[in-house]
Amino acid sequence: LTDSPTRSPTRSSTRSSTHSSSDSTPHSAGRLLACPECDLLQREPAPAIALGTADCLRCGATLLRVAPRSLELCTAFSIAATALFCVGNAFPVMRLQLQARENSATLFDMAAALHVAGMSSVAALILATVVVTPALELAALLYILVPLALGRVPAQLGFATRLLQAVKPWAMLEVLMLGVLVSIGRLEKVAYLTLGAAFWSLAAMMLLFALIDSIFEPREAWQRADALSRRRAP
């Protein structure tokens, strides 16, 4: 639909030196940025930043985030988080003992108990926010990052980044962990409480998700994909 300036070759990795090459047209789209929060039109910082963030001149929103080897780090974090996620789903988060009887709660048990009590919508909300959306987020991340790490461009990169952006606000592991802490405070006086394997693995997964959130930039994945397809088709 659109042609010419949007595909300008000067638009490469922010770390590369081609970035500062001459591009004299006053409004060449390649080096302009629009603030996602206030839409102020501005130029990318002239010496490409190697580490850190560039903020909007007007409203202070983060325009660019650059961390060295962030795609590689995110690949490793995503693979580790997947393993932790499997443990987090298979084992109980907590166990409660009262007079020789013991109840345990996995993530699915939480939803099942609410479903049995006639609260299927709340059960679905819990499953959606702590099982389904984190799983989709991990799947999208792995689908994007693993092929890129192997030097290939994922066929459905557009769909995967869209999916990632759509599910991200609904993955609420850190809120779940706060809920677990509050429950510990409420239950430890009532009965004998022990933490299960899922508690520790979900806590670790939450930290990995926070790390991924702080360094993963879809635009970097797209820049890497652009560079790979240019190399393949000269």
Next chain:
Amino acid sequence: MNVSAASRGYLQCALCAQVNVRPASLPAGASLACARCRNELHARKPHSVARTWALVIAAYGLYVPANLLPVLETSTLGQGAKWDTILSGVFQLVRDDAWPLALVLLVASIGVPLAKLLALTYLLVSVQVGSTLHRHGRTRMVRLLEAVGRWSMVDIYVGGLLVSLVQFEPLVSISPGPGAIAFGAVVVLTVMASRSFDPRLIWDAAGQAGGEAATPAEAARA
């Protein structure tokens, strides 16, 4: 000096950050896809104000039953059943000397949803009257809303854990109440509302042409 990208016919992809040029020949209202990732481009989130209002009003409506209806029922041997609303749960924690927990639940379950709804109402009204006051503060407010809203879910998770763990009939058992459904709906609606609000509308009030108002002619002149 302060030029919005939309007024010059530039559309930055929300997904891959590619800056696209809106062709001058494209009729107003026609949709455009990102040249790189094929994501649909919008100068502003579509129908942001109307959509956010709808979600906010629905959430106000459900906030009442969420706080008035019981969220948990505790049955104890010899004492019968006791219904708890969100607020009475907080008071119970205060009586048990669990101050930090009471504070967490008070802020996350009662304070955050209400503060969020009031803030969104203020943002919507200020955008609709074209206010140019406190634009930096309002932009920061949008950022804060997106970060804070999700924490209201904590009560839902606590409910789920208590209901699945405390099942020791006939000694003691906990079951959920209808308030939980309304409360869950409030959280979902407010998260959706803060996502549908477009902070760029705050800056469009500056007087320059912005958003959908940018005509192809203006884009061509730029």
